[in-house]
Amino acid sequence: MTATAIADRSAVPLHEDGKRATAVDRFNHIQLLEAESIHILREVVAEFQNPVMLYSIGKDSSVMLRLAQKAFYPAPIPFPLLHVDTGYKFDEMLEFRDRYTSELGVKLIVWRNEEALADGANPVRLGTQRCCGLLKTQALLDGLRAHGFDAAFGGARRDEEKSRAKERIFSFRDSTGQWDPKNQRPELWNLFNARIGLRESIRVFPLSNWTELDIWHYIHLEKIPIVPLYLAKERRMLVRGDSLIPVEQSFVQGLPGEEQWVKCRLRSLGCSPCTGAIRSDADTVPKIIAELMAVRNSERANRIIDHDQDGSMEIKKREGYF
Amino acid sequence: MSFAEEQLDAAARGMAVDDLDARIEEQLEAERGKDLLRFSTAGSVDDGKSTLIGRLLYDSRNVYDDHVRAVTRDAAIDFAQLTDGLRAEREQGITIDVAYRYFSTAKRKFIIADTPGHEQYTRNMATGASTADVAIVLVDARKGILDQTRRHACIASLLGIPTVIAAINKMDLMEFSQEVFEQHRRDLEALAQRLEIPELIPVPVSALEGDNIVHRSQRMPWYTGQSLLGLLETVPLAIERAHAGLRFPVQRVLRPHQDFRGFAGQIAAGTVRPGDEVVALPSGFRTRVRSISTWDGELDVARAPQSVVLTLEDERDISRGEMIASASAPPHRTTRFEATVVWMHATPLRAGATYLLKHTSQTVRAHVAEIRSRIDVEHLEERGTDQLALNDIGRVVIETSRPLLADTYRESRSTGSLILIDSADNATAGAGMIRSITDAAETTTTVAQASGALITLGARPHLAAELESALLGTNVLVLRTRARGVRAELLAVARLGAVVLAESDTSGPVLLTTGDAGAAETHVLAGEQATEILNELQRLGAIPTGDTDDDAVTR
Numbered sequence: 001m002t003a004t005a006i007a008d009r010s011a012v013p014l015h016e017d018g019k020r021a022t023a024v025d026r027f028n029h030i031q032l033l034e035a036e037s038i039h040i041l042r043e044v045v046a047e048f049q050n051p052v053m054l055y056s057i058g059k060d061s062s063v064m065l066r067l068a069q070k071a072f073y074p075a076p077i078p079f080p081l082l083h084v085d086t087g088y089k090f091d092e093m094l095e096f097r098d099r100y101t102s103e104l105g106v107k108l109i110v111w112r113n114e115e116a117l118a119d120g121a122n123p124v125r126l127g128t129q130r131c132c133g134l135l136k137t138q139a140l141l142d143g144l145r146a147h148g149f150d151a152a153f154g155g156a157r158r159d160e161e162k163s164r165a166k167e168r169i170f171s172f173r174d175s176t177g178q179w180d181p182k183n184q185r186p187e188l189w190n191l192f193n194a195r196i197g198l199r200e201s202i203r204v205f206p207l208s209n210w211t212e213l214d215i216w217h218y219i220h221l222e223k224i225p226i227v228p229l230y231l232a233k234e235r236r237m238l239v240r241g242d243s244l245i246p247v248e249q250s251f252v253q254g255l256p257g258e259e260q261w262v263k264c265r266l267r268s269l270g271c272s273p274c275t276g277a278i279r280s281d282a283d284t285v286p287k288i289i290a291e292l293m294a295v296r297n298s299e300r301a302n303r304i305i306d307h308d309q310d311g312s313m314e315i316k317k318r319e320g321y322f
Numbered sequence: 323m324s325f326a327e328e329q330l331d332a333a334a335r336g337m338a339v340d341d342l343d344a345r346i347e348e349q350l351e352a353e354r355g356k357d358l359l360r361f362s363t364a365g366s367v368d369d370g371k372s373t374l375i376g377r378l379l380y381d382s383r384n385v386y387d388d389h390v391r392a393v394t395r396d397a398a399i400d401f402a403q404l405t406d407g408l409r410a411e412r413e414q415g416i417t418i419d420v421a422y423r424y425f426s427t428a429k430r431k432f433i434i435a436d437t438p439g440h441e442q443y444t445r446n447m448a449t450g451a452s453t454a455d456v457a458i459v460l461v462d463a464r465k466g467i468l469d470q471t472r473r474h475a476c477i478a479s480l481l482g483i484p485t486v487i488a489a490i491n492k493m494d495l496m497e498f499s500q501e502v503f504e505q506h507r508r509d510l511e512a513l514a515q516r517l518e519i520p521e522l523i524p525v526p527v528s529a530l531e532g533d534n535i536v537h538r539s540q541r542m543p544w545y546t547g548q549s550l551l552g553l554l555e556t557v558p559l560a561i562e563r564a565h566a567g568l569r570f571p572v573q574r575v576l577r578p579h580q581d582f583r584g585f586a587g588q589i590a591a592g593t594v595r596p597g598d599e600v601v602a603l604p605s606g607f608r609t610r611v612r613s614i615s616t617w618d619g620e621l622d623v624a625r626a627p628q629s630v631v632l633t634l635e636d637e638r639d640i641s642r643g644e645m646i647a648s649a650s651a652p653p654h655r656t657t658r659f660e661a662t663v664v665w666m667h668a669t670p671l672r673a674g675a676t677y678l679l680k681h682t683s684q685t686v687r688a689h690v691a692e693i694r695s696r697i698d699v700e701h702l703e704e705r706g707t708d709q710l711a712l713n714d715i716g717r718v719v720i721e722t723s724r725p726l727l728a729d730t731y732r733e734s735r736s737t738g739s740l741i742l743i744d745s746a747d748n749a750t751a752g753a754g755m756i757r758s759i760t761d762a763a764e765t766t767t768t769v770a771q772a773s774g775a776l777i778t779l780g781a782r783p784h785l786a787a788e789l790e791s792a793l794l795g796t797n798v799l800v801l802r803t804r805a806r807g808v809r810a811e812l813l814a815v816a817r818l819g820a821v822v823l824a825e826s827d828t829s830g831p832v833l834l835t836t837g838d839a840g841a842a843e844t845h846v847l848a849g850e851q852a853t854e855i856l857n858e859l860q861r862l863g864a865i866p867t868g869d870t871d872d873d874a875v876t877r
């Protein structure tokens with residue numbers, strides 16, 4: 001999107017009969033989403049004492065970061081980024097993180113649950129649920145508390161998963177960091193209630209109304225850098241049934257013959273032992289978009305951790321197998 | 323080479339832009355050419371709203387396979403569970419809170435808000451409906467219009483939703499009878515007329531079996547209209563009444579260096595161009611727009627709802643909560659108006675009560691001067707009352723401590739809407755739509771912007787310094803003192819609106835005394851941290867909210 005394209009009517013597509021679209025002063029949905037997200041980012045910075053942006057290095061974080069640049073330009077981004085490092089992120093993610101954040105000149109805070117890591121916490125030993133609880137949730141809450149952050153931006157989208165489809169843009173957390181989905185604050189129009197009490201906080205989701213396709217569309221239009229793991233190439237993988245498991249950590253070991261070179265990519269970035277890859281030839285952003293338009297499964301279908309909420313049997317098998 | 327350049331370079335080297343990339347480019351362009359329609363569901367509990375949305379998504383091939391698998395039991399899909407995403411909802415078989423879903427067809431993109439029918443969760447229905455262009459009101463063909471149907475239709479109408487699709491559902495249980503449909507249609511049309519809903523489109527459906535949802539039903543040949551999806555693809559978009567004047571509530575002042583002072587905000591209504599004559603309100607100061615600055619470059623023109631940064635010809639201190647507006651067609655400047663309120667708090671709304679009121683980017687104190695009426699949902703009549711209970715809708719007169727820069731809701735949704743916040747528990751207690759406005763007199767009667775407070779800190783020089791600097795950043799008057807034996811005098815200063823930081827050599831808890839309305843009230847503060855004390859101060863309404871200024875200074 002160039003400066004003039006936003007307002008220029010010539011950017012309105014032509015109808016088949018060659019006339020300009022009838023609704024002249026209309027914005028496309030990407031522009032509307034962008035305007036809404038910027039409004040949200042600014043509102044939080046104006047109303048809270050000490051906001052932070054949770055930065056997960058993934059595609060949604062990349063978009064959120066670009067929106068933050070836009071929201072405060074020409075001033076710098078007025079809050080730090082917090083990356084909760086579980087210790088099992090892909091090396092490529094960490095390289096990307098360090099380089100990109102220093103290129104942008106933003107302040108990055110990295111938080112790890114060192115104690116649990118020193119105790120040898122990993123998904124094979126603890127199971128995905130406990131491992132996530134310690135290395136992600138616990139670390140996140142500790143990190144927020146240690147810095148006294150009262151508002152945290154997250155890149156979650158409502159189209160990811162059906163409980164997220166229920167969450168407010170300003171999502172209230174009590175003094176222990178809990179979400180009460182049965183008792184959310186009403187949220188009308190774009191009037192956000194930012195009032196909180198002592199030790200309470202708010203999670204804010206500026207990308208709530210973006211879909212996965214919108215995210216890629218925006219990355220494409222804005223030429224936003226992404227971790228190369230999203231793009232297809234030949235990679236060493238454990239091939240197990242339909243699953244492709246990245247070989248990064250020593251505790252992830254395959255049976256003879258499982259380790260193969262596969263042309264694949266990641267659709268969503270998490271910890272390497274728990275993030276499955278998909279077979280794909282999409283080695284450019286437009287090809288990812290083409291692939292997305294055709295897929296029949298959600299982006300989190302390859303995430304191992306999302307499946308452990310209801311059924312634990314499946315997990316146990318996975319744990320035993322590893 | 324920057325990261326972005328490097329990636330583009332690699333892409334260009336590795337894989338020449340081929341046919342596929344070009345085809346995708348075309349598809350994306352088509353995608354950007356589509357209109358966006360937001361709609362919400364409404365109707366009584368169990369009328370089939372969630373089932374209808376699930377069916378709509380499924381039949382239009384907008385659900386992922388793994389999501390369908392997750393709600394399939396014994397080869398039957400539970401369509402409602404595609405949107406009822408909370409565990410409690412699945413356990414109780416009802417919707418509790420709004421689910422937002424996204425889908426698109428070749429013609430349009432849609433954002434759906436599937437809302438709960440249960441009366442207890444009316445506030446969540448209002449949440450979902452507040453941003454909708456179209457409401458689908460469902461009626462169970464066996465039951466017809468119920469109280470909750472009327473309540474929802476009434477809220478939809480008050481929220482200014484111009485088009486209502488009336489889906490008469492569960493036609494499979496009424497043998498797809500035309501007579502049944504006609505009866506409900508007539509009732510619904512009468513209801514629409516009563517509520518001044520401009521357009522009501524009736525459609526007979528079976529959400530469970532998919533009749534007239536995406537595909538035209540073979541079982542109701544007497545119905546000659548379009549399927550629900552066909553209607554959604556063709557109803558006219560709600561185009562906000564072309565508003566004459568610019569409305570630009572200042573969200574934040576950007577001051578990265580001495581030579582730049584920009585006002586960040588989202589255009590609430592109207593259009594702006596460099597050179598336009600504007601007025602800053604409430605000060606009334608007139609100037610011209612110098613530039614419209616964005617990350618993507620300067621713009622020649624910007625319109626609602628774009629988020630931009632404006633710079634002005636004259637240096638002037640304008641802060642959050644103020645508004646930059648068209649000089650020739652400014653908004654009302656008011657401290658007294660009538661609003662329709664949907665009440666959402668367990669404690670009823672009564673005359674004389676005080677709430678925080680958020681309107682555009684400002685939060686002020688609001689006093690409920692009068693409760694004029696309550697809508698009797700069963701008969702859709704207004705009745706006199708002295709209170710609005712949970713889920714009630716009524717007309718209320720509100721007075722504010724500082725002027726609002728407002729239009730009526732009819733003129734402009736975003737400058738005519740407000741929320742009321744209970745300052746004791748911070749809950750969003752009500753939603754209001756401004757109906758009529760009494761303009762404030764030109765001479766500003768300065769209502770105290772905030773009440774002050776006396777904070778007794780004892781021997782905590784570090785905390786005192788931290789508080790002082792944080793408070794100074796919020797434009798509040800701060801007095802830091804070590805004077806002894808002058809408590810009464812300090813309280814008097816606090817009553818004038820200042821925050822007094824009183825230090826001494828004694829130890830003891832941090833005490834906060836608010837000097838509101840004569841009777842001083844003292845609170846013991848647990849926290850040693852400035853942020854906690856500031857939060858507490860804000861909670862007690864002692865310092866103005868959100869007036870923090872200047873990124874460079876406070877960050």
Ligand SMILES: Nc1nc2c(ncn2[C@@H]2O[C@H](COP(=O)(O)OP(=O)(O)OP(=O)(O)O)[C@@H](O)[C@H]2O)c(=O)[nH]1
Nearest residue numbers: 367368369370371372373416417439492528529530
């Ligand atoms: N026979 C028949 N049953 C239906 C139809 N639509 C919905 N139902 C049934 O009605 C019940 C309630 O459906 P829901 O979709 O949960 O109703 P709802 O309006 O979303 O309810 P709340 O969100 O709790 O207000 C379920 O058992 C559905 O299977 C229909 O067209 N025909």
Ligand SMILES: [Mg+2]
Nearest residue numbers: 371372416417
């Ligand atoms: Mg429902």
